[in-house]
Amino acid sequence: MSDSTSWASPGWTPDAGQSIPNPPPSPAAGWTPPPKPGLIPLRPLDFGTVFGASFQVLRRNPRPTFGAALLLNALVVFLSTSVSTVILVSGLERASRASLADATAITTGTIGLSLVAALITVAIALVAQALLTGIISLEVSRATVGEKLTLRELFAAGHGRWKALIGWTMLLGAIVVAAIAALIGLSIGFFAVGDPLAIAGGVILLVVGALGLLVVGAWVATMLAFVPAAIVLERLSIAAALRRSWQLVRGSFWRIFGIVLLLTVMVNVAVTIVTTPLQLVTTFATPLLNPAGELETDLTAFLALNIVVIGLTAVAGAIGAVLTTSAISLLYIDRRMRTEGLDLELQRFVELRASGAPAVDPYRTTAPSVGGSAGASAAGASAGGSAGGSAPAEPAAP
Numbered sequence: 376m377s378d379s380t381s382w383a384s385p386g387w388t389p390d391a392g393q394s395i396p397n398p399p400p401s402p403a404a405g406w407t408p409p410p411k412p413g414l415i416p417l418r419p420l421d422f423g424t425v426f427g428a429s430f431q432v433l434r435r436n437p438r439p440t441f442g443a444a445l446l447l448n449a450l451v452v453f454l455s456t457s458v459s460t461v462i463l464v465s466g467l468e469r470a471s472r473a474s475l476a477d478a479t480a481i482t483t484g485t486i487g488l489s490l491v492a493a494l495i496t497v498a499i500a501l502v503a504q505a506l507l508t509g510i511i512s513l514e515v516s517r518a519t520v521g522e523k524l525t526l527r528e529l530f531a532a533g534h535g536r537w538k539a540l541i542g543w544t545m546l547l548g549a550i551v552v553a554a555i556a557a558l559i560g561l562s563i564g565f566f567a568v569g570d571p572l573a574i575a576g577g578v579i580l581l582v583v584g585a586l587g588l589l590v591v592g593a594w595v596a597t598m599l600a601f602v603p604a605a606i607v608l609e610r611l612s613i614a615a616a617l618r619r620s621w622q623l624v625r626g627s628f629w630r631i632f633g634i635v636l637l638l639t640v641m642v643n644v645a646v647t648i649v650t651t652p653l654q655l656v657t658t659f660a661t662p663l664l665n666p667a668g669e670l671e672t673d674l675t676a677f678l679a680l681n682i683v684v685i686g687l688t689a690v691a692g693a694i695g696a697v698l699t700t701s702a703i704s705l706l707y708i709d710r711r712m713r714t715e716g717l718d719l720e721l722q723r724f725v726e727l728r729a730s731g732a733p734a735v736d737p738y739r740t741t742a743p744s745v746g747g748s749a750g751a752s753a754a755g756a757s758a759g760g761s762a763g764g765s766a767p768a769e770p771a772a773p
Contacts, residue, residue, distance in 0.1 A: 410722060410725065412519075412520055412521035412725045413518045413519050413520055413521035413522070414428050414431060414432070414435065414515065414518035414519050415428050415519055415705065415708075417519075417712075417718045417721050417722050417725075418712065418718055419709055419712045419713045419718070420705060420706075420708075420709040420712070422634060424705075425634060425702055425705045425706060425709065426634075426638070426702070428701070428705055429638065429697075429698045429699075429701040429702045429705065430698065432511070432514065432515060432518065432697060432698075432701040433694065433697055433698070435518060435523070436514060436518065436523050436524075438525070438526060439510060439514060439524065439525060439526035439529050440510070440511060440514055440697050440701075441693060441694065441697055442526070443506075443507060443510050443526055444507055444511075444692075444693035444694070444696050444697045445689060445690060445693040447503035447504075447506060447507050447693075448503070448689045448692045448693045448696060449685075449686075449689040449693075450499070450503065451496070451499060451500045451503050452685050452688060452689045452692070453685065453689075454496055454499060455493075455496040455500070456681070456685055458492045458495075458496065459489060459492060459493070459496075462485060462488050462489050462492055463485065463489065465485075466481060466482065466484070466485025466488070466489075469481050497548065497552075498545070498548075501541075501544045501545055501548045502541055502544070502545075504544055504696075505537075505540045505541040505543070505544035505545075505603075506537065506540075506541075507696055507697075507700065508540065508544070508603045508700050509533050509536065509537065509540050509603060509606075509607045510526070510529050510530075510533075511697060511700040511701055511704060512603055512604045512607050512608060512700070512704045512707075513529045513532050513533055513607060513608070514529060515701055515704035515705060515708070516604075516608050516704065516708070516738055517529075517532070519708060519721060520721055520724060520725055520728075520737070521725065533607050535610070536606055536607045536610060539606050539612065539613055539616075540603055540606050540607060542613060543602055543603065543606060543613050543616070544603075546613070547599075551592070554588055554592075555588070558580075558581065558584040558585065558588065559581075561580060561584070562577045562578075562580050562581040562584070563577075564577075565577025565580060593632070593636075594628075597624060597628060597631055597632045597635070598620065598621050598624050598625075598628070599617060599620050599621070599624075600620065600624065600631065600635065600703050600706070600707075601616075601619065601620035601623050601624065601703070601706075601707045601710070602616045602617055602619075602620045603616075604703070604704055604707040605619040605620055605707075608707075608738040608739070609738060609739055610739065623707065623710045623711065623714065624710070627710060627713075631706050631710075634702060634706060635699070635702060635703060635706070638698060638699055638702050639699055642694070642695035642698055642699060643695070645691065645695070646688075646691040646692065646695055649687060649691050650684065650687060650688050650691060653680075653683065653684045653687060654684060656680065711738075717737070717738075720737040721737050723737070724737040
């Protein structure tokens with residue numbers, strides 16, 4: 376059935392006897408897509424949007440994302456490789472010139488020094504991971520509302536939150552190391568008995584314990600995946616961020632776990648495809664480049680090829696870190712859209728900013744008090760979005 380209402384363009388008058396055509400359907404009568412001021416449309420996200428937006432983070436603002444990830448990742452890779460290589464080479468060189476008794480002491484000291492250097496490298500890697508996670512979380516949150524910040528501005532936006540974020544990353548790393556050390560210690564206790572039955576028990580304990588740690592670790596890591604975002608964006612303490620992440624993930628565990636797992640597997644496969652051929656070339660190319668077996672030529676070729684491998688590994692690792700962290704940040708925003716009406720707050724923030732009116736940080740306006748009702752917060756956000764002109768809620772206290 377056609378619409379009988381006549382339509383004409385403004386200022387146009389039909390001639391005598393000329394009919395007026397039927398009007399086109401009114402855009403207001405149909406569905407209109409939600410606004411997309413920046414990285415993503417302001418609505419709950421599907422898998423394709425999360426996946427595509429993770430790659431767009433790299434292209435949209437590469438300097439503070441890929442640049443920071445490459446710098447931090449290269450620093451960690453360089454330190455871990457160079458320090459361990461220097462300690463090992465110097466220790467072997469000293470042991471080769473020492474007596475048998477001294478060589479044993481030198482070897483023992485070299486092993487101990489290598490372990491200390493490895494722990495320091497792990498600590499540096501955890502700090503770098505914390506900084507990168509915070510930078511990417513801030514970048515995704517600001518890109519969602521159409522803002523593009525420099526690395527300096529992102530660091531300034533996270534002022535006062537970096538210590539808490541590094542502390543959380545260190546705590547998580549210490550828990551993982553302690554769990555693995557406890558499992559290895561228990562297994563060694565069985566092996567030390569020397570009885571075949573005890574050794575078999577140690578093997579079973581090691582295998583079952585490793586699988587158990589893997590399952591429990593995956594579950595806990597998923598439930599606490601939003602802790603960095605809660606620390607940086609909502610400016611919560613570590614304890615409050617733990618409860619906040621648990622609250623947001625609950626009810627959507629398998630979706631979040633599946634998306635993060637799929638993206639992680641894809642990134643690791645891509646990194647393996649890139650680095651494995653180079654590692655094989657490094658292993659077998661040196662004898663081909665130096666058939667005479669000269670020591671200096673061997674060392675030069677080995678160092679040159681390893682520098683290339685380290686560089687490509689750092690680049691691939693930086694890309695993977697940005698993609699994975701971006702996906703987690705987008706899932707955090709998605710969960711708040713679904714449970715708290717964050718999309719309405721983001722839309723209102725964009726409208727207020729465009730009109731020149733003052734607007735508070737939208738990521739802190741809909742967050743309920745820890746232990747409070749997320750549904751009440753969502754209802755309040757919906758009411759505010761319907762009112763249109765109502766003032767935004769006050770931000771939570773830091």
